[in-house]
Amino acid sequence: MTTALRSSERHSRPPGHGPGAALAETLRDRGRRRLFREDALTVLAWASGAAAVALYLADGGAAQFHGLSPALTAIGVVAGLIGTDLVLVMLLLAARIPLIDRAIGHDRAMAVHGKLGKPALYLILAHMVFLLLGYGVTDGLNPIAEGVSMWVNLPDMWLAFLSIVLFLAVVVTSLVAVRRRFPYEFWYVVHLLTYAAVLTALPHQFSVGGLFADGQWQRWYWIAFYILVLAALVRYRIWAPIALTFRHQLTVQRVEPAGDGAVNIELTGLRLEELAGSGGRFFIWRFLAPGLWWHHHPFSLSADPAAGSLRITVRNLGRGSASLMAAKPGTKVSLSGPHGLFGHAARTRPGLVLVGSGIGITPLRAILERAEFAPGHATVILRGSTQGTLYLRDEIAELCRQKGATLYELVGHRARSGNTWLPRHQSGLRLADYVANLAESDLYVCGPTTWADSVLADAKASGLSDEQLHHERFDW
Known part of the structure; x- marks a missing residue:
């Protein structure tokens, strides 16, 4: 079943003229500022890794690339520096820092966090392997024997090996195929091992490595980086929730x-x-x-x-x-x-399209309540297998009537081909068939992941850019 409720006729005047012009300019300015913050954070992330390597080379590391043993050791050190840098960047992305949230949103921050996990682990493993090879060549031992020797004779090295095991546990449990087998709470607790892995890696850097040696610039760089990450985690993961709870x-x-x-x-x-x-x-x-x-x-x-x-x-x-x-x-x-950025701050266009399925409809109701748009330049599409799963339908219909938005109710089983986000009897249609001003609109999608992916694919095929697409994830 498909129902369309039109609370007002669409304006024939383009949104860039008349009363909507001021809104369009405000949204463009807001979008430019957000993109600037995103670019600045990207530059800082890349610069942190480059700075770690540059400081190591400047503090004498460049002189180590001569001969097999020192070269292998130097490669291991560089791999460890970049791997450690990635881990600290991952922790900052997961710290729920408002600046990062306003620039790229929580979902994207966590997506980048997840993508960095494997490279960080590979670099840390490479750090271990190349150091064992380099020291082994010097001592005349194979890598396994060298590892045993380091475990026995060097202080805190057992903590370094434990750190690698903990990183392995975190990355493996983060794989989709693995984490789907366990409840969220189990995965969440295991993921906290990242903090334990970082802490267990610290002692050997003081007692064995030259990372924190006196008189080196990199000593202060890494101390400052660790303090920054620790302060962000304490401030936004621990103190902020406590303060907010007591305040409200x-x-x-x-x-x-x-x-x-x-x-x-x-x-x-x-x-x-x-x-x-x-x-x-x-x-x-x-x-x-x-x-x-x-x-x-x-x-x-x-x-x-x-x-x-x-x-x-x-x-x-x-x-x-x-x-x-x-x-x-x-x-x-x-x-x-x-x-998250699934709200008004993410808008870039004067038009607005809200598409929700099932319980994913409910955040759209809150967005619609406060959204600014010219009458006729907003479209709301509610999707459900039955009428009973169009949650908050009556409230949304009343808001559409008051604000001049067009409401579609699409009820029925999903199509198996074509645009699978639509009911079977509508699978030949596209998002553009429901929204006349789609090109000048932001699209907000909230619902099950596979269904939402189908909506987003339809939108991209219709010419919408990434900055116009906003998706609230329902998975973990």
Whole structure:
């Protein structure tokens, strides 16, 4: 079934003229600033690795590339420096630093974080192998015997080998094929071993390596880098959630049905107006009740904060979310955020297209509530297998009527060919058939990963650029 509700006729005037011109210019300026921040962060990331190698070479490393043994050792040192640099960059990407979040968003930061894992591990393994080869040539030992000798005779080397084992555990458990076999909580705890791996690698750098030797520039570079990472993690992963929780003092007010297998959880608290405009972005929630407090849940707001209350809409998708179905009024809640670029700050065009499926519809409702657009220049597409899975449909329909947006309800089983994000009887259509001003619009997509990928592929085939596409991931 397909339903279209038109609250106003589309303007024939292009969005670049008239009242929409000021909005378009504001969005262009915002987009340019965000791209500048993204480019600056990219340059800094590359420069950190280059600086690590340059300082090593300047502090005498360049003189070591003569003869087989010192050359092998030098290669091992360079590999270790770059590998360590990548690990520290990974930790910064995972630290939820607002500057990084505003530039590239949490999802993209974590995607880059994941991509760096294998190269970092390979470089750290190369560091170990080349050092064993280099020292082995000098001592007349094979690599295994050299490793045993270093373990026995050099202080803290056993911690260095333990660090490599921990890095291996983290990378292996991060592989999609592996992590799908375990619950999220298991993978999350294992992933915390990254911090243990970094800490266990530090002692041998002081006692064995020349990295922190007095009188070398690289000593201060690495000390500053480690302090920066530690400060970012403490500030944004530990202190920020604690401060936010005490500032807002959230409490569950009521839990109400919101459709097939879903509930609205309304929360009251203090100074919630500070969170206005966070619609679409997600917070990390912990419900401080027996059996719930150790689960953290990344949920987006389903309504913009108003009148001292917040709302999230939760569907029973697993053990963790199922436990929230029975959350009791009066339960205290801690939170961290908001995170991500799935909100107004990411917009680049005056037109707006919101496409959601199932529970992925709910963040779009919050975005629509506060979005600015000229009447007729916004389109909302709700997708569900049944009418009951068009969550918050009535609220969205009313917002579309008030703000002058066009609403489509696409109900039915997914197509198996063509544009598979559409119902079977509509698989021959494209996104452009629903949105007349698609080229001048930003597209927000939220729903299951495979379905969302189909929407994004359709959008790219229709000519939309990457900066116009915004996707909220539903996997981990």
